[in-house]
Amino acid sequence: MTSRIFGFLAAGVALVSLTGPAATAELSMQSVNEASYSGGALPEGQSPITTRIQILLDRNGSSPGVIDGYSGGNVRDALTGFEEMSGFTVDGKMDEEIWNALEGKDRPAMMDYTIQASDLERLKESNPEDYKEMAEEEWLGFTSASEALAEKFHMDEDFLKAVNLDSRFQEGDTIVVADPGANKGASVARIVADKGRSRILAYDDRDRIVLSYPTTIGSDDTPSPSGTVEVNAVAIEPTYTFDPKNIPESDIEETFAIPAGPNGPVGLVWIDLSKPTYGLHGTPYPAEIGKTASHGCVRLTNWDALELAEAVEQGTTVEFKD
Numbered sequence: 001m002t003s004r005i006f007g008f009l010a011a012g013v014a015l016v017s018l019t020g021p022a023a024t025a026e027l028s029m030q031s032v033n034e035a036s037y038s039g040g041a042l043p044e045g046q047s048p049i050t051t052r053i054q055i056l057l058d059r060n061g062s063s064p065g066v067i068d069g070y071s072g073g074n075v076r077d078a079l080t081g082f083e084e085m086s087g088f089t090v091d092g093k094m095d096e097e098i099w100n101a102l103e104g105k106d107r108p109a110m111m112d113y114t115i116q117a118s119d120l121e122r123l124k125e126s127n128p129e130d131y132k133e134m135a136e137e138e139w140l141g142f143t144s145a146s147e148a149l150a151e152k153f154h155m156d157e158d159f160l161k162a163v164n165l166d167s168r169f170q171e172g173d174t175i176v177v178a179d180p181g182a183n184k185g186a187s188v189a190r191i192v193a194d195k196g197r198s199r200i201l202a203y204d205d206r207d208r209i210v211l212s213y214p215t216t217i218g219s220d221d222t223p224s225p226s227g228t229v230e231v232n233a234v235a236i237e238p239t240y241t242f243d244p245k246n247i248p249e250s251d252i253e254e255t256f257a258i259p260a261g262p263n264g265p266v267g268l269v270w271i272d273l274s275k276p277t278y279g280l281h282g283t284p285y286p287a288e289i290g291k292t293a294s295h296g297c298v299r300l301t302n303w304d305a306l307e308l309a310e311a312v313e314q315g316t317t318v319e320f321k322d
Contacts, residue, residue: 027051027069027163029110029176037099042071050075051178053094055109056102057082058154059181062212063304066287067178068156074214074290077199081212084201104181110163113177119152120145120171127263131242131252140261140284145169151262153177154303156287180303186210188311191318193217193280193298198290200280200300202311211311214290216283216299217320230274231316234309237261238270243277262302269305273318280318281305 027048032055035048042050046069054064054075062081065074080092086101122141128134142148146169150157155178164175189205195217202211237260244252262268267282282302283289289301300308 029108029112029163032110033108035109037094037096039096040094042075042094044071046070052109053099053102054078055178055180056104058178059104060102061085061184061186061210063154063214063301065214065289065301065304066150066156066159067154067180068159068287077197077214077290078212080197081199081201081209085209085212107179109179110176111179112174113149113153114174115145115149115169115171117171119148122261123148127261131258132256134258134264135242135256137259139259140264142262149175149177151286151302154180154301183307183310184211186311188308188316191280191308191312191316192321193318194321196322200298200304200308202308211308213300213304213308216289217297225273225275225278225320226322228317228319229278231312231314231318232272232274233314234312235270235272236306236309237268238264238266238281240265266297267299267302267305269300269302269309271305271309271312280308 027046031048032051035052037049037053042053050071051067051069054067054069057064057078058067060082062078062085064078076092079094079098080090082098083090083092088097122139123145124139124141124143126143127140128137134140142151146161147157149169150160153160160177167173167175169175186202187204188202188210190203192201192203193215194201198215198217200213200215201209204210239260240258241255242252242258243255258264262282263284267284269282271280273279278297280298280300282305283299286301289299
C-alpha cells in the first residue's frame with residue numbers, strides 16, 4: 001500500500017552495552033524463567049527479574065519498548081501504565097500488587113525458537129542514510145538476521161546477541177528469545193498521546209485503558225498537533241514522501257518518494273491523522289523511543305505500531321495532551 005508520509009526524526013543514539021559490570025546476574029533462559037519478584041525496587045543494571053517483568057508487562061498490554069533486562073524510565077512508565085489499566089494506586093514502582101496481577105506468569109518468559117527461512121527474507125547488506133540515496137532503493141529492510149529476529153520478539157538486538165553468544169543466526173539455528181505473546185486483539189475507541197509522559201494510552205468504548213505504549217511525540221521546533229484529531233486511514237509498509245517543507249534542517253529542495261521497509265523513515269506503519277502531514281508511525285530505531293524528539297508526529301516501535309494499527313479504525317479520536 002502506498003501513502004504520502006511526512007515528518008520523522010532519524011537520530012543516531014548509541015546503545016548502552018548489555019554485558020559487563022552493569023549486569024547484576026547471569027542472564028539465560030533459565031535464570032529469567034525462574035526469576036520471581038521478592039519485594040522492593042527492581043535491581044539497578046540488567047537482571048533476570050527485570051527481563052521477566054518487561055516481558056510480562058508487554059504481554060499485559062503495557063509496553064516497555066525494547067526488552068533489554070534493564071530497569072529505567074520505560075519500565076517505570078510501563079508499570080505506571082499497568083497500574084492505570086488495573087485501577088491501582090499509580091506510582092510507577094514495582095510491588096507485590098503488580099506482581100500478583102500480571103497475567104502470564106504460568107508460562108515461560110523466554111523460549112527456544114528455531115530460525116525459519118521466512119525470518120531471513122528481504123534482508124539487505126546495508127541501507128543508505130542519505131534521503132536521496134534511500135529513494136533509489138527498492139526496499140529498506142533489516143540488515144541482519146539478528147536485527148530482524150530482535151524486532152520479531154520485541155528485543156534489543158544487543159540483548160538478543162548476549163543471550164545467544166554462540167549463534168550465527170542462520171536458518172535452522174535454535175536460539176533463545178523473549179515470548180511477548182500475541183497481539184492483544186484490543187478494540188480502541190480513543191487514543192491519548194501524552195507528550196509530557198512520552199506515552200500513548202488507548203481506551204476502549206467503556207473508557208478503560210487497554211493498551212499503553214512508550215512513544216516520541218513532537219519537538220519544540222516542530223510540535224505535535226494540539227487538541228483532538230481523528231484517524232483517517234492505516235497504511236502497512238507505507239512509502240514515505242520526503243517533503244523539504246517538513247524537514248527544515250535539510251538542504252534538499254525537491255520532493256521525492258522513499259520506499260517502504262522496517263528501516264524506512266516511518267517504519268512498517270503509518271496511521272494517518274485528520275490534521276494534514278501528521279500521523280502515528282513506526283521507526284527504524286526502537287531503542288530510542290521515548291528518548292528523542294520527532295518532527296511533530298508520534299513514533300512507536302514497529303511492533304507496537306502494528307498492534308495499534310489493528311486496534312483502530314477510521315474515525316478513532318486521537319487527543320494530544322501536553
